[in-house]
Amino acid sequence: MLLLYRYKLLLLLRLLLLVLAAVAFAAVGEARAGYVMLLTSIYWMTEALPLAVTALIPAGLLPLMKVLSSKDVCMVYMTHSNMTLFCGIVMALAVEHCRAHERIALCVILKIGHSPRRLMVGFIATTMLLSMWISNTAATALMIPIVDAMIIELKVISFCKSSTRLSRKPARPKVAMPEVASTVELQDHFPTSPSADDLPEICIDMERRPSFVEIETISPEFSQLRNTCLIATAAAANIGGIGTLTGTVPNIVLAGFLSKWVSG
Numbered sequence: 001m002l003l004l005y006r007y008k009l010l011l012l013l014r015l016l017l018l019v020l021a022a023v024a025f026a027a028v029g030e031a032r033a034g035y036v037m038l039l040t041s042i043y044w045m046t047e048a049l050p051l052a053v054t055a056l057i058p059a060g061l062l063p064l065m066k067v068l069s070s071k072d073v074c075m076v077y078m079t080h081s082n083m084t085l086f087c088g089i090v091m092a093l094a095v096e097h098c099r100a101h102e103r104i105a106l107c108v109i110l111k112i113g114h115s116p117r118r119l120m121v122g123f124i125a126t127t128m129l130l131s132m133w134i135s136n137t138a139a140t141a142l143m144i145p146i147v148d149a150m151i152i153e154l155k156v157i158s159f160c161k162s163s164t165r166l167s168r169k170p171a172r173p174k175v176a177m178p179e180v181a182s183t184v185e186l187q188d189h190f191p192t193s194p195s196a197d198d199l200p201e202i203c204i205d206m207e208r209r210p211s212f213v214e215i216e217t218i219s220p221e222f223s224q225l226r227n228t229c230l231i232a233t234a235a236a237a238n239i240g241g242i243g244t245l246t247g248t249v250p251n252i253v254l255a256g257f258l259s260k261w262v263s264g
Contacts, residue, residue: 013048032065059083081256085135088246092138101130101142105150114154116225120232123147127233128240136237136248143233151226 036058043054059077063070074083095101105126112122123143131139241248245255 013042013046029067033062033067036061036065036067079256080259081252084246084252085249088133088135089138091246092134092142095130095134096138096142101126102146104129105143105146109150119151119154120229123229123233124236127236128243131237131240132243132247134246136241139240140234140237143237144230147229147233148226151222151229155222 039061040054040057043049043057044051056077059070059073062068062073071080074080077083078086105122108122108126109119112118127139127143130142134142238248242251245251
């Protein structure tokens with residue numbers, strides 16, 4: 001019964017939106033404004049969307065339908081600069097939710113390569129690209145876990161390969177060879193293939209995952225590479241932030257002061 005009620009409510013809302021959509025394309029500005037007001041009221045009463053999202057519908061639809069300018073609409077909520085900063089934060093949350101930053105980072109690194117220099121170039125390019133559209137703090141917070149995890153994973157793989165290579169070369173014990181030995185005696189001293197009991201022991205040694213401290217102790221340059229990539233990521237966020245208006249907060253504040261100074 002509850003499912004049927006939800007289905008009817010959803011169908012009613014869709015039909016109502018289709019009927020009211022004709023009003024949105026009317027030539028009269030008052031009709032378009034009434035459509036936005038009615039749509040917001042329906043969503044507010046039915047709670048089809050969260051109330052916080054419903055409250056922002058006029059901020060998006062009124063400038064889109066050319067009823068009011070975005071500056072006039074934003075002044076009802078907050079200043080134009082704060083509204084721009086708010087949209088940048090929402091954009092950062094959307095990127096984090098859909099994990100787009102991880103896909104971009106992996107795509108760039110796959111195209112560039114896995115050497116230390118190319119990895120750093122890939123991290124810098126990805127961070128600068130993200131920082132142009134979201135705030136520097138958000139871009140750095142999104143990229144730091146990826147950079148840290150990827151460098152650690154590369155070092156873990158390198159450590160496992162080196163430890164496996166060493167474990168596969170054990171010292172062969174010296175066995176006294178008799179002058180006349182049968183095939184059975186030779187097989188006892190020199191088995192041609194590992195037995196079934198030895199295989200699990202080798203697999204466990206190969207799949208053993210070292211800790212962070214163990215890798216850092218064995219490879220001193222690992223800590224330097226990790227710190228360098230982290231610092232480069234933070235610096236790239238500052239550089240990419242000056243590319244667009246929403247890249248960093250000082251750009252938005254400066255734009256707000258300039259608009260007041262020019263208009264005044």
